[in-house]
Structures are given as C-alpha cells and as structure tokens.
Amino acid sequence: MGPNQIEFGRLVEYGPGGNSSILQVPNHNYVDTNNVDGTTTDSAAAATAMATGYKTHNYVIGKNAWYQSVPTIMELAEAKGYVTGIVVTSPINHATPAGFAAHNDDRNNYAQIATDMADSGIDLLLGGGSSSTYFGTQISNLQARGYAHVTDRAALAGVEALPVLGLFNQDYLTWERDRTDASTEPSLQEMVAKSITLLNASGKPFVLMVEGSQIDTACHSNDKVLLAHEVIEFEKAFKYAASFASNNSNIQLLVCADHETGGFTISGYDFSTPAPQETDSLAVKIQKRTNRANEIATHFLSTSHTSTRVYLGGIGPSTNQILNASHLVDIFQIMNASIDTITNITINTLRITSPGDMVVHESTRGKNISWIITSPNINVPTYAIFKNGSLLQGHENNSWSNNTPVIIDIDPLPPGIFNLTILASDRISVPARDSVIVTVLNDPPAISHPGPLEYEYGSTMQYLAWHVSDPSVSNGSVVIYQDGHCIYSGTWNSTDLVNITMRDLDLGIFNYTVVASDGIATSQDTSFVTVYNRNPxxxxxxxxxxxxxxxxxxxxxxxxxxxxxxxxxxxxxxxxxxxxxxxxxxxxxxxxxxxxxxxxxxxxxxxxxxxxxxxxxxxxxxxxxxxxxxxxxxxxxxxxxxxxxxxxxxxxxxxxxxxxxxxxxxxxxx
Ligand SMILES: [Zn+2]
CATH class of the missing domain: 2.60.40.10 (Immunoglobulins)
Structure with missing residues (x-):
C-alpha cells in the first residue's frame, strides 16, 4: 500500500476535504522497502525486515541474508512476558504474518511455517487459511494446547480470553466489497477491536500485528474497486487502534506498508455519488464506495510490487524515531525500543569466541577453526557457517550448546583467501558473529623421481613413469623435456602415471625433465637414462x-x-x-x-x-x-x-x- 492507495481510500470514503486516520498521526515519514539484494521486495523479505530488523532475500521468512534465524519482535516480546497476536485477512501463515512468527528459507513451505507459528507461542491468531494447505494441520494441535478455536464472527465475539485461534475461511477472507449483513466472517475492524480487547484484558503488555492483506491482492489484479474497499476497511481498523492508543499513553501504534503494488496513481476525480455516511446501511455504503472508486481516474503501471517509498506513521512511545527512519528495518528498532522501555532484560548476551586469522599450507593436515558459543538465554540455539558469504555445507543451521566448541575442518580448502564467518542465534538475543580469515598457501605438485634408468641398447619396453599429486587438485598440465627439447605436452592426474617409453635411443646418457603444474605453481623432476652396449x-x-x-x-x-x-x-x-x-x-x-x-x-x-x-x-x-x-x-x-x-x-x-x-x-x- 503506497501513499496513493491511502489517498485513494481517503477520497472515496471522506472526499477531498476529509481526513484519513492513517495520515492523522503525530509522527510520519516515508521509508524504503528494498530487500537485501537491493531489488524490489516481496512480502516475506519485507515482513522479515520489519519483524527482525534484518534485510533479507525475497521468499525468506524470519531469517537474515545468511539464512540464519533471527529473533522476531514477537519472540523478543514473548521472552519478556508479553502476550502477542496476529490479525490478517490472508491465510494466517502467509508471508507477512509468517515473517513475524516463523523462520524458513521459503515462504511457500506452508506446512513447516504453520508448525513454526503454532509452536511460536503467539496467543492470538485471526485470519484465513483453515485448509490443510495452509494452517489446517495445526488446528487440533492448538486446541490441545488450550486455544479457543472459532470459525465465524459470532463465535469470535463470544471469546472471553486468550489464547485464541480464529480461522474464518479456508483461504483468504472474502473481499470487503462482497460483505453483507449476513456475512459470517468478521471484518478487519472487528478482529482488531476484539484482539485489542483480549490482549489488553490479559493484564500483560502486548504486541499485535495487523495486516490488511488484500490491499496488495487487489493491486496485483489492478482492480481499483476491490482496492478501495480493502483500503477503507484497513483505515477503519487503524482508526479503532488509534483511538485506543490515544487513550493509553504507553501504547505504541505504528502504521506502515510492506511495499507498494501496481505503481498506482490518481489523475483526477469527478464525484457524482455522495460520500458514505455512518447512518447508511452496509449495502448503501458499499455501493457508494464502489461508485466513488469508479468516479476517480486512476492508473496502474504494473501488476507487480514496486520500490515506491511507503508511508510510516506512529503514535506513542519511541515514535519520534520515525523521523529518523529510512527503511522497513527501522520499524523493528522503533518497536524494540518501545518494549525495552518496559523491561530491563538485556538481549545482547550471546557471545562467540574470536580465534585469530590463520595462514596455512595446503598440504598441512589437521587444520581447523574452533569457536565457542555461550548464552544464558538459550531458546533455540542455532548456528550457520559461511565461506565467503555462502553457506558451508554441513553447517547450514546446526545446533550448538554452551561451551561445546563448534569446530570446522579447513583441510578441504584449496589455496586462496577465505572468509569463514559463524553466525549464532539463541532466538532471543541479538545474533552474534565472528569471522576468521584463512589464507591457504599453495604447495606445488609432488613428483616422484623414477630414475636413473639404464638399459642395453636395443632393449624394448623401457620407460620412465612419474606419479604427480597435489593436495588440492587431482589433475593439471605436464610437459616433458628430453635434453631440453619438449617431447610431450599433456595432462597429469593423481590416479595414473605419466609415462614416457624410450624409443630407439642411441647409446649415451639422456636427461628427462618433467614439469608439472597445479594451475598455480610448478615443480619438476629430472631423471637420467643411460643406454649402454654390452659385448656379445x-x-x-x-x-x-x-x-x-x-x-x-x-x-x-x-x-x-x-x-x-x-x-x-x-x-x-x-x-x-x-x-x-x-x-x-x-x-x-x-x-x-x-x-x-x-x-x-x-x-x-x-x-x-x-x-x-x-x-x-x-x-x-x-x-x-x-x-x-x-x-x-x-x-x-x-x-x-x-x-x-x-x-x-x-x-x-x-x-x-x-x-x-x-x-x-x-x-x-x-
Ligand atoms: Zn503482493
């Protein structure tokens, strides 16, 4: 939802002279949304940026750019005794909510993400996705853990305490445009109101994440009527939350988009339909909104996400930091600053030892790097090791324990300079890292020394054979000289011998020099051949x-x-x-x-x-x-x-x- 989508909703619902509650906040700014690769974000990378403070790759959920799980604001808050909730109109384990409560390399791994979210301890989950494709497999698990499970607006209204799981559609919730008085799905505004009531009634501090998920979907379809209804519903939900925040000085309320979709612009309007009134029936409101959306001239540039800067507004503690914000990741810092003001738990307690840089010869065996990771706050201890920025096989997301060294064998490294970085997480603390620069010096190939060869003139099948080997490569180039003249140019490999058969040599002494290369350095061997004559x-x-x-x-x-x-x-x-x-x-x-x-x-x-x-x-x-x-x-x-x-x-x-x-x-x- 870019600035123009907010403006579009304002024009439809309130007219040119009206106000959107989204824009009526003490602090606001515009922030970048690009992912860590510097390209247009998807919802996974954007949600991860907001929830963890780490830019990451598209599709990645709750992990940083190195695919290392990083704590989300929800997890940090839970560790401090907060209760937490997520309200969306998409499936509950779709990319945006997943980014706040799961850790996965791919947003499409719905089953794993559902498990992760069910295990996350989030106290309130309201949205769609009850099918087995999405969150259906976890319903019974959460019921077994005491969650109230509701599937329609009446049942939601009757819920009296956390924890609660409300899934109101198998897939996305129904479009707001299609709402009637008989609709059984709660509106976003209703879900937000109920969530704030339940969370606040817990007596504990809380974090609630709300997404008007289908603003994006409508823009992907370039459907301005659907867009108008979804933006207006989101604005109503925000208005409710803003009212609550305005009456509670310790509530921080932030509003932002994860990205813009469609390159949406407004070029003018000519309203003949009056703006909806509070006294209008639902059907009349919806018809007026549809008409007015059509009375605004708009244009979509694409059906995809764009890199347009998005609006960030806020009410309450720490929201003055919005003025310094420049990217979605700053939202995490603003939220974290807010929850830190309430408790004194320090989260920077994860430690990794720092072994020194190393210079080794490739042929020296038994080399390794040993790190020791320690933390008093172990929740889910994981580490990953990266070689020059890429995950090192076998060290993708392993577990660690206090004071047990994490050791990696560096013998397999070929000659070169390598940055080996460990990233460790306990899923509560800020992740820690350490880098060791390993310089592996090349050793030239080893060549056997077969000589000297002596044979009687006229003997056949006389040959010299060399074995060439190297610690890091199994083949390379080889040249053979006889008395300084090149007689063979080819390759060696470590499993075969390099052979030269003596052909019709005259009497005398000959030198054969083999020069073998490993691609970096060469080494050589000179062996002598003596051809002699024996008397009859x-x-x-x-x-x-x-x-x-x-x-x-x-x-x-x-x-x-x-x-x-x-x-x-x-x-x-x-x-x-x-x-x-x-x-x-x-x-x-x-x-x-x-x-x-x-x-x-x-x-x-x-x-x-x-x-x-x-x-x-x-x-x-x-x-x-x-x-x-x-x-x-x-x-x-x-x-x-x-x-x-x-x-x-x-x-x-x-x-x-x-x-x-x-x-x-x-x-x-x-
Ligand atoms: Zn999208």
Missing amino acids: TISIQEDVIYEKNGKGNYLSWHIMDNSIAIATFVILQDDIVIMTGNWNAMEPITICIDGLLPGKHHFMIIAIDGLGGTISDSVFVLVQDTTTSGIKEIPLDLGMISMCTGACLVVLSLVLVVFEKKSRVKMYKR
Whole structure:
C-alpha cells in the first residue's frame, strides 16, 4: 500500500476535504522497502525486515541474508512476558504474518511455517487459511494446547480470553466489497477491536500485528474497486487502534506498508455519488464506495510490487524515531525500543569466541577453526557457517550448546583467501558473529623421481613413469623435456602415471625433465637414462687335438647379443683371416679343421656387434703325427696366446674400419 492507495481510500470514503486516520498521526515519514539484494521486495523479505530488523532475500521468512534465524519482535516480546497476536485477512501463515512468527528459507513451505507459528507461542491468531494447505494441520494441535478455536464472527465475539485461534475461511477472507449483513466472517475492524480487547484484558503488555492483506491482492489484479474497499476497511481498523492508543499513553501504534503494488496513481476525480455516511446501511455504503472508486481516474503501471517509498506513521512511545527512519528495518528498532522501555532484560548476551586469522599450507593436515558459543538465554540455539558469504555445507543451521566448541575442518580448502564467518542465534538475543580469515598457501605438485634408468641398447619396453599429486587438485598440465627439447605436452592426474617409453635411443646418457603444474605453481623432476652396449657373448670352444689325417674335426662357436646392429665375425688362423661373415644367435658358426698339417695351429674368432662391442675366443688345434718318431706334443703356451691375441687385435681394428664404412644404419631416432 503506497501513499496513493491511502489517498485513494481517503477520497472515496471522506472526499477531498476529509481526513484519513492513517495520515492523522503525530509522527510520519516515508521509508524504503528494498530487500537485501537491493531489488524490489516481496512480502516475506519485507515482513522479515520489519519483524527482525534484518534485510533479507525475497521468499525468506524470519531469517537474515545468511539464512540464519533471527529473533522476531514477537519472540523478543514473548521472552519478556508479553502476550502477542496476529490479525490478517490472508491465510494466517502467509508471508507477512509468517515473517513475524516463523523462520524458513521459503515462504511457500506452508506446512513447516504453520508448525513454526503454532509452536511460536503467539496467543492470538485471526485470519484465513483453515485448509490443510495452509494452517489446517495445526488446528487440533492448538486446541490441545488450550486455544479457543472459532470459525465465524459470532463465535469470535463470544471469546472471553486468550489464547485464541480464529480461522474464518479456508483461504483468504472474502473481499470487503462482497460483505453483507449476513456475512459470517468478521471484518478487519472487528478482529482488531476484539484482539485489542483480549490482549489488553490479559493484564500483560502486548504486541499485535495487523495486516490488511488484500490491499496488495487487489493491486496485483489492478482492480481499483476491490482496492478501495480493502483500503477503507484497513483505515477503519487503524482508526479503532488509534483511538485506543490515544487513550493509553504507553501504547505504541505504528502504521506502515510492506511495499507498494501496481505503481498506482490518481489523475483526477469527478464525484457524482455522495460520500458514505455512518447512518447508511452496509449495502448503501458499499455501493457508494464502489461508485466513488469508479468516479476517480486512476492508473496502474504494473501488476507487480514496486520500490515506491511507503508511508510510516506512529503514535506513542519511541515514535519520534520515525523521523529518523529510512527503511522497513527501522520499524523493528522503533518497536524494540518501545518494549525495552518496559523491561530491563538485556538481549545482547550471546557471545562467540574470536580465534585469530590463520595462514596455512595446503598440504598441512589437521587444520581447523574452533569457536565457542555461550548464552544464558538459550531458546533455540542455532548456528550457520559461511565461506565467503555462502553457506558451508554441513553447517547450514546446526545446533550448538554452551561451551561445546563448534569446530570446522579447513583441510578441504584449496589455496586462496577465505572468509569463514559463524553466525549464532539463541532466538532471543541479538545474533552474534565472528569471522576468521584463512589464507591457504599453495604447495606445488609432488613428483616422484623414477630414475636413473639404464638399459642395453636395443632393449624394448623401457620407460620412465612419474606419479604427480597435489593436495588440492587431482589433475593439471605436464610437459616433458628430453635434453631440453619438449617431447610431450599433456595432462597429469593423481590416479595414473605419466609415462614416457624410450624409443630407439642411441647409446649415451639422456636427461628427462618433467614439469608439472597445479594451475598455480610448478615443480619438476629430472631423471637420467643411460643406454649402454654390452659385448656379445661367445661359447668357449675347447682346444682340439687330433691325429694327422683325422676326420670330423671342427670348431664351433655360438654367439649371442641383445643389441645386434651389424653382426659380423672374422676367423683367423695363425693370424691370417680365413673367414668372414655375419653371425646370428640362432645358428652356431662352425668351421672344419680336418687336413691341417701336423703341428700347432692357432684359431681366433672375433665377433662384432657394430656398436663397439666385440668378443673373441682363441683356440689351439694340435695335429699330432704319431707315425713320426721324435716329435713330441707341443705344449700350449700362454705366452704365445697373448702374443697371438695382440696380433689379432691389430687385424681386428682394420676389419672394424672396413665395416664402419660399409654401412652405418640409422640406429636411432629422436
Ligand atoms: Zn503482493
């Protein structure tokens, strides 16, 4: 209900020269209604602002912007021994009344809100919403707790004491435009009068919240006739309350809207219907109001809420503070100032310890923050923890108890700077908070060191494998260099190894450097690979002795090598090359030595693998001639062997030169 809706009601009911009681108050101002997000409010955020002093998000009921339950003026008053009441023409657990007596993330959770309101201890609840969709599920609960339950105006009139639950429609109450003398629903004015009577008769101080709920509904429909009747009924109800307040100096009465709806404006009027008179029948009053509403030229800009500033007026204690008010949240302060003047209970008794800010390395385990919350006024102890303003999972709305630390594990935090804030409530005190700034320093990834790797030239399936891991990330980028040249660029992950298979490496020593990144920092490992050559192996041929002209004598060698490049051999007999060729591991090299002259013969085989690896074997063959007397067996002489070998090596080097020139195959690739 914006200022123009109030003015519209005044024109219809009293005419241009008449007064609206809403505007006839000692103190008034205009206040903003925007929600905490700086956008146009809904009824939930607006009611929460008025009832708790906290701006919040749309849809949120009785909780601040961090979804933390905060005490409502009703709860604060109840804690001080007040009796409380709510009167509306909407369902009793609709957003506005809910904002004064419930705590929920979403105004549409009617069942939870109904439970919350039933448990809130509000002593008087009058309105609509008796269906099970709204408050119907709680009727029997409240009856069991001693509430009088009434469903029509006659029964309400007969109620003599609190507590009372009056639900007069399954949904919203009937439009005032449609009221007749036979209507069974009480009017807003009747409900307010009865409420003030019952609350005042309790002998205790009281807080009553009244909403003319359907002013908003009429504006959503852009229906100025419905609007006129609802505004006028609200004004009549306020007039009654103002009269009561004017006669009781300790009564604070505030009137305000939660927001404007429709962007409603008035551009002129031309009345031909006279204003309603007290002496008119109900039917005549209603007809006159309808006619006069239609005789005013109006315009709606939208069917939604607007951010138009709304009127705030007041009578009684602390209402001079209205002059300093600028937002709906100030209404809470004005009401709270009023109830504080009556009792001396301090509500700022909730305490949270304040651990210092922390700087930690991400790889250091076992880090946590520990807060201790204490309060002598525990009603509903809840806390929530926020990480950089967002609720931390698992800490949304937990319970706490005095002197039991609330501990959060900060090990899962990745590198960065985090604001960890705890908000605690006992639902009576002003909520308390503490913030800890945690700086998590990045540690670079850890890389395993697989080297050194050494293998024989020609071996296959040789590889280096690195394991990369990091405390905060499970993968990242990796680059591998061989002797400074990039040979691989890709990613690592903590469950697999980063592999490099050695392909056709030449003989030599190679360095492989892995550089792994976690997105912030890098680390590296250098491992060495040595490719070596091993000489061929050769079977040992035993020395041979045979009789002159003996048959079937031979020498045989079996040569093997793991890394054959060019497999050649040369056989020398008494330092003379008698045979050259290629060898392979599958077949032995065999030469026949029949027919040698009697005497001692020296045979040598030299095998070459083409990579600088050689092997040789030296054999003596003694051919005996036992038919010739006087010739003795010539003993094998070591001195001779070494001389012979020395000579052979000279020959060998010549042979190698020949082979080098013949064909140098491409042995490796990068
Ligand atoms: Zn609305």
